Amino acid sequence: MSRALELAALGPVRGPNPQVGCVLLAPSSGDGVGRGAGTGRADDPRPRRVLGAGYHRGAGTPHAEAAALADARRRGANVRGATAVVTLEPCNHTGRTPPCAVALYDAGVAEVLHAVADPNPAATGGAAWLRGHGVRVEGGLRAPEGESLLRVWLTALRRGTPFVTLKTASSLDGYVAAADGSSRWITGAEARAHAHGIRAQVDAIVVGTGTVVADDPALTARERGVDGVVRLAEHQPLRVAVGRRDVPPTARLRGPGGELVQVRSHDVGEVLAALAGREVRHVLVEGGPVLSTAFLAADAVDELHAYVAPVLLGSGRRVVGDLGVRTVAAARRFRTVEVLRVGDDALTVSRWVR
Amino acid sequence: MSRALELAALGPVRGPNPQVGCVLLAPSSGDGVGRGAGTGRADDPRPRRVLGAGYHRGAGTPHAEAAALADARRRGANVRGATAVVTLEPCNHTGRTPPCAVALYDAGVAEVLHAVADPNPAATGGAAWLRGHGVRVEGGLRAPEGESLLRVWLTALRRGTPFVTLKTASSLDGYVAAADGSSRWITGAEARAHAHGIRAQVDAIVVGTGTVVADDPALTARERGVDGVVRLAEHQPLRVAVGRRDVPPTARLRGPGGELVQVRSHDVGEVLAALAGREVRHVLVEGGPVLSTAFLAADAVDELHAYVAPVLLGSGRRVVGDLGVRTVAAARRFRTVEVLRVGDDALTVSRWVR
Structure with a gap:
């Protein structure tokens, strides 16, 4: 499971699908005699041969189980009677790829050990389906680490609305702009560059239309390449403007970057429901103060x-309004969680x- | 000088006097032949024997030079022709102890190397006096480290008013109390205990009389002993109430702790002058907002x-007023300087x- 968790973490943190890793282990050989699926016990001290391994690389690509089965085929390994160790319960859902539960069964896997149950209403039931087809299934293995890895995705799936990260950038006395409206900088x-790094890890960035008009942000994820040049990151989050004011035709929000979506509502529940409908799992709210307060x-x-910032303004626009x-x-x-100097x-x- | 700086740092950071360390070195022996005061060059690669060393333990105790001379006497070492390496220019002032310049000269020291010149108008002139009496004097040796060690003291002496540290404790949105006035906690x-540790390093703690009436702080330095029990620290800073309101007879400020002083003025210059007159070098301003703002x-x-604190209030009493x-x-x-998680x-x- 340690290896499966490591593999899972290689996948993208953003996107509709979770990070999942899978390792296929040869049947345990007992005292040198092949005998099927092994004991399946986590404390079994005998090392078992890895037949294949894989992880999910994001929506539209093979699930971790399919990747591991393909890896085993490439190696010419026979997975009959094997144990699949996977960080998330195999799905029971035909989406962009066929159900993993069926794929594991069809390949002859005799046992499935997983860390976390799949909370996705559309995909859950894989464990039950496998048991019904005579495969031994055990869940909850290294569950805390599995939960920790999938914290954002699990929160979004269980609740049905995206995980929300709020970013603020203020003076020590809680202002985002001086009395005359100036806010740069x-x-x-370094803090702005750090925040750009976070943008590349989320599915959508949300700002109020007031901020769009006042600050004209581009809301792109930028990153510094190995050549030292800052450019647009490969993944660009959805750009979401919340509010009733129109986004000006010349707004940078309409320039290169992620798709622009406007939600003409001030109701947080409506905004989150609209984003959930687009399979957004992780939203970064970047203000301004009115939206942050909401x-x-x-x-x-x-x-x-x-x-x-180590700056005092004494007056100006407050980072958060009345709560x-x-x-x-x-x-x-x-x-x-942590305190960093940036x-x-x-x-x-x-x-x-x- | 490294050793002298290390020794200096053992002295108390608070009090009217600076941290000073002194090392007495035997005359350099040249090619095995004794010949007086050595080359005096910092890059002289030959190790020289330490005859004595000492540091200043606070006002009323011997200066570092006197402590080093006493140490040499205890060891039976002859300091004629020796080099004194001292972090601060030897004083030329008869205060609670006689002038160090004279003491070094009388003992037969042939050379003095120091890091930082003494800015104290009452004590400066030691280097000139020594030179006038035929002692070789070189200043500025490892000056940046000397300056860094004495940063607070040098600032106070050069400016003639105490070094001021302002402590604030607020929510992420810059409030020290909620709308109803509640502020605990x-x-x-951990942050409160950390702040208590700072109190033990300053000469005076300043609060406004508004805070005295509203919060009734004790303004004592407390520390946790090796037995785990929290008690008053040995050193208690002066407690200073600034403002025109009377300190109530039952105020904790009148209980066990440092001496209570009231400065009946709102003028920051007057407050600092009054404290400078009491040889206060380092003041900790602990609020409230009115005083911090001033x-x-x-x-x-x-x-x-x-x-x-990772807390949002959205309204209440602001940490700092209009500047x-x-x-x-x-x-x-x-x-x-640093960002710490506490x-x-x-x-x-x-x-x-x-």
Whole structure:
């Protein structure tokens, strides 16, 4: 399972599909005598030969199980009686690829060990289907690591709405712009580059139309190549403008980058439902303050990336507006995952405590 | 000089006097033949015997030079013709102890190498006095490290007013209290304990009388002993209440801890002058917002310790009030020294960019 988890992590973190890894192990040989599917026990000390391995490289490409079966075929390995160790329960769903449960059964796999059950209503049932066809199935193996790897995707699938990361960039006293509206730059170039790296890991970036008009952001994911040149990243997230104001025809949002979508609503639930309908699993909310406040007030923020500059303004535009909080006990409190220095700024990554 | 700097750092960082270390070296022996004061060159590769060494342990105790001379006497070493390597120019001042320049000369020291010149108007002139009495003196040796060690003290002495550290503890959106005035607790227990450790390193803690009335702070330095019990630290900083309101008779500020001083003024210059008159070199300003704002508006903050909790309030009492800043270019911008995670909070230590 360690190897399967490592393989899974090689897949893309973004996109509608989860990161999954799969390793096919030869039947355990007992005392030198071949005898089928092995004990299937995680504490079985005997090393078993790897027949094939693979991982999912994103929507439209083979699932991890199919990749592992193909790998075994390429090696000329016989997978009859093998054990499939896979980080997520094999799917029972014909989508862009056929169901993995059927593929494993058809190949003669005798046993499936998985870490996490598939919460996807369209894909779940693989374990039950396999058991019904005489395959031994055991779930929950190294489940905490599997859950951790798939945190964003599992949250989105279980809840039915995208995982929401809110990014803020403010002065130490909580302002995103000075009294005259100037905001360039409060946080530094390193923080902005760091935030661009996050954009490349999400499916959609959301901003309010007020921000579109005021700041004219491009909302592209840029990255610095090995040649030192900054250019558009290969993956560009969906660009989502939320609000009733029109996106100006000359807006940079209409330039090179991800597809532009406008959601003409201020209702956070409606915005998230629209994005869920597009198979968006991970949304990055980049403000401005009105939109950030709406997401926080709706308890719709799963993770907070707060870049804070060593700057004091004393007045100006606040990073977050009124949340209806009257007393400290009612504050929106997050749990810190990590604190990083990024250039001259501090980045606190924290998660919502439900 | 490396050893002298190490020794200096063993002394107390607080108090009116600087951290100073001194090492007495035997005359260099040349080619095996004793010949007086050595070459005095920092790049002289020949190791020279240490005759004595010492450091300053705080006001009222011997200066580093006197401590090193005493150490040499205890060892029965003859310091005639020796080189004194000292982190700060020897003083020329009879205060609680006699002048070090005279003590070195009287002991027969032939050469003095120091890192930093003494800026103290009452003590400076030691190098000139020694030269006038035929002692070879060279300054500026490892000056950057010497300056770095004495940063706080040198700033206070050169300017004539204490070095000011401002401590803030706020939510990510810049509030120190919620709308109903509640403020316990925004930052966590670890951050509070960390801040207590800083108190033990300063000469005075300053708060506004508004904060005295509202929060009734004790303003004591507390530390956890090896037995795990938290108690008052040995050194207690002066407690300074700034403002015209009376400190209530039952205030914790009047309980166990450092001496209580009230400065009945809102003028930052007057407050600092009053503290300079008490030989205070390092002041910690702990708020509230009115006092913090006054210090920032007066450009009187040298270092900022900002504890920021992963909490959003959306409204309440702001950490800093209006600074007269209208545009980002005019913001109070500090340079980050370090970013630390302290419990669930982020601590940014930064310095004023003059």
